[in-house]
Every structure is written in structure tokens, then in C-alpha cells.
Amino acid sequence: MEFNFSKEQLSFREEVKAFIKEAKEQNTYTFMDNGFCEVLSQEFSKKMSKKKWIGLSWPKEFGGKGKGYIDKVIMIEEMLKVGAPLGYHYVADRQVGPGLIHFGSEYLRNKFLPPILNAENTWCLLFSEPGAGSDMANCKTNAIDKGDHFLVNGQKVWNTNAHVSDYGWALVKTNHDPKTYKYNAFSEMIIDMKSPGITVRPIYNTLGIHSFNEVFLDDVKVPKENIVGKMDNGFRQIMTNLDYERSGIDRLLQNASVHIALMDYIKTTEQNGQPLSKDPLIRDQIAQLEIEYEVGRLYVYYVSYLLDSGKIPSSETAVGKTFCTTYESKLVDMTMSIMGMPGLLRNGSPEALYDGSVGQSYLWSVPYTVQAGSVEVLKNIIAQRGLKMALK
């Protein structure tokens, strides 16, 4: 066994680093923590598209580059370490494309895959509802069959970037027979966000930033051909989709800059005549953090290895997301406890540390262990699917 990256993978990592260096030197893009979902730059996405780095791990027959998931993790790892602005294409590349490749009709693949690959449109996910987050089978948004189209009514919530998206990937109820087993009542469909009847309202997060929304659907007409995969099979399809959302290195590196700031802070800040980095208690905490980071990183590569071997991870993605997002929360918690109150100050305040970026990341971090499946629910998945501890 050779426990290392191949020569090609090492050289690909260098290529990605050079690409980032050049993009940073251009000084026209915003690099920040969470840039992969919060900063939408079509120009940056087009730059990546030219290199065929959107769809990097999609099969060649669907216009992708046909590389492995390990290559994809290498690329995303380098991008997220510097907070690259991937938000314009991220959801479509990670979930929509693979969802269409697995389940979509030829019509949908032909219509939607090329513009995703060319960074010509941006997407949002319309899954959660006020009464259906963890328990998505409680979804109430109704799609009624009207012959050549569906009439959709309902409300979605927490929809990241819905206010700037061209299309939404939605879970809707299509089987209205009350006797139907609840997991057989839903379908996935693509909704044009410019359709009449759609109202998108902002929700401001703890930072006062508008990134997610409520989406109201009132008599929205959706063509029949926009159903993805089999009718009433949406719940099962979405579980596969969610595994893509949960398995990436984006669940480890959402606040990568905090680690850099923390290391700098402990080396440059003195207490009792010596740098904090010489304090045994701090050294112990930092070493523990490093162990957890390395384990999380290794686990993400392990999951991509499973995908490259043709295996379908399931409880493994739950293990990875739980472990990695718990690390991210611990990183900011520990940083805040070491930096104290100045760490919380926002940009513009004279005492703010690292331009207020640490305090900003601290507030961003609150939902890390909730979005895309909360750790409590993921632990249930690990127990049931992984350890076969199903409840009777």
C-alpha cells in the first residue's frame, strides 16, 4: 500500500495553487471564509469553467472532466484554504449535476448540464420548510398534476442564494393519497425561479447578512418534464443527493482563516513575559485541535476514495460531516476563548483583531452543525445505517 497522493495528484494540487495565486494577484475577487457559498462571482466560476474544473469529477460523457473525487477534494481543499469565491457554481456542481447524471432524463441533462459546466446559471436548493427540516418527509409543498404541468403551492425556508438563483432544485409532494407510505409521496423537480407566483423574502442571519431566504410558491406552473427521476421517488433520490452535500472538505474548511489567525495570535501575543504559544495549557489545546483537523481531513479523503472505488458512502458521510463540523465549531470556540472579547469585535472597530474576521467566522459557525443535516440527526444515521442499531 502506498499511502500517498499520486504524482498526477501532487502536480494537480500545484496547478490549483498557481491558479489561485494568479486570481489573487488580479485583486478583483473576494476571498473570505464561507466564500464557497456566500460569494457569487460568475467571472471566477467562468475562469474555473475554462479549465474544466466545474464538473471535474463528472463523467466525460456528460461533459465533465472525468477525474476522481480525490482530485476534486484536492482542488476544493486548496480553494477553501483561501476562501475562494466558488458560490456561483458550487451547489450546481456538487449536487445538481450529479443528481441529473444519476436520475435525470436525457432532456433535463441536455438542457441543464452544459450551462452548469459553462457557469451560465446559478442554483438554490428548495428542500426545507417551516415544519420540515430534519424530517423532510413532513414536507407540505404540494404539486398537483394538471396534465402538461404541475401546479405548485407551498413555502420553503433557509434557501441559500434563492434571491439570486436562476433555478431551484425542489422536493415537493406529488402523491396525495393519505394511505401512501410517507416516503413514497415526494418527487424532485426543477423550478425556474423567475416563474410567476414565486416570492423570495430575505432572512438576515446573526451577522445581519442576507444569504438565505423564505420562498413562497403560489400557483407556480412547472412543466411535467422538469420532474427529476421517478415520480414519487424523490425522498430516496434526495438522500443520495444529500450524501454529496455532506461528504466534502467544505465541511472542514469553512472557517480556515481562523486557524491561521489563531496560530499567529498565540505566537505574537505575550502573557507574563512570554508568547502564549509557550503556555502548556494552550499548547495542549492546539495540539488536540491539530489531531482532530488531521483526522477530519483524512476521513474526507477516505470518503472520496470510497466514491472513486465505485462504492456509495452513506453512514460514512454522516461520520465525516459530524466530525468535521464539530471540529470547525471547536476551532472558533477555542479561538474566542483564547482571544477573549476583542476577538468578537467587528471590522471597523479600533480594537478588532484580524479585521474582525475571527468574530465574523465565530458568528457564521453557529449553524455549521445544523445545515445539511444536524449532528443529532446524523448520529441517528450512524447508529441506524452504520451500526445497524435500527429502532423497532
Ligand SMILES: Cc1cc2nc3c(=O)[nH]c(=O)nc-3n(C[C@H](O)[C@H](O)[C@H](O)COP(=O)(O)OP(=O)(O)OC[C@H]3O[C@@H](n4cnc5c(N)ncnc54)[C@H](O)[C@@H]3O)c2cc1C
Ligand atoms: C446556514 C444554513 C443554510 C441552509 N441552506 C439551506 C438551503 O439552501 N436549502 C434548504 O432547503 N435548506 C437549507 N438549510 C436548512 C437546513 O437543511 C435545516 O436547518 C436542517 O435540515 C435542520 O432543520 P430545521 O432547521 O428545521 O431544524 P429541526 O429539524 O427542527 O431541528 C431542530 C433541532 O432538533 C434536533 N432534532 C430534530 N430531529 C431530531 C431527531 N430525530 N433526533 C434527535 N434530534 C433531532 C436537531 O438536531 C436540531 O438540533 C440551511 C440551514 C442553514 C443553517
